Amino acid sequence: MTMYFSKSDEETTRTILQRIFERSEETRIRDVVLPSTTGRVAEIALDLVPDSVKLTIVTHSVGFREPNGDEFDPAIRKLYAGSRHSLLTATHLFRGIDGAFAKAHGGVYPPQVFAAALRLFGQGTKVAVEIAIMAADAGLIRIGDWVITSGGTGHGIDTAYIVKPCHSTDLSLFEFGELIGIPSNL
Secondary structure: OEEEEEOOOOHHHHHHHHHHHHHHHHHHHOEEEOOOOOOHHHHHHHHOOOOOOOOOOOOOOOOOOOOOOOOOOHHHHHHHHOOEEEEEEEOOOHOHHHHHHHHHOOOOOHHHHHHHHHOOHHHHHHHOOOOOOOOHHHHOOOOOEEEEEEEOOOOOOOEEEEEEEEOOOOHHHHEEEEEEEEEOOO
């Protein structure tokens, strides 16, 4: 059953995390990929995650908002250190060197077109696809295996899918399996 959310906040984050972990147990999917800018989603997930699940938390890159700035809480980073879970802090797939050229010189490059197309289904969909591919490129999840990935609209998570991720070098292998939850204006 797909869940629909009217807002993106901590309550929605907790609700969709609970559903993500339920679907993970029902489908025996071990890998869950979550975005976390400041560490709050990562902290909530750590409190709720079942023993059978491995989390991969994808943060903003250092310098995302300001030079040398790391938005992720170092205390939360410490909680993950040495655990079965992973943290990935890297340049975002759709914000790399092409994004720098677009910002400096104007114009649109293929990664921005792809990101804009995904945003037609909501910002969370764009984030969920992006972080699943980033985690696969980092070797933290395997391509060809079903994983649960999620995204949000700026204040927690409000979107989740079951997907088969791919490496960024072969988008034709990416596969959507199931929509778990998404925002709705109805």
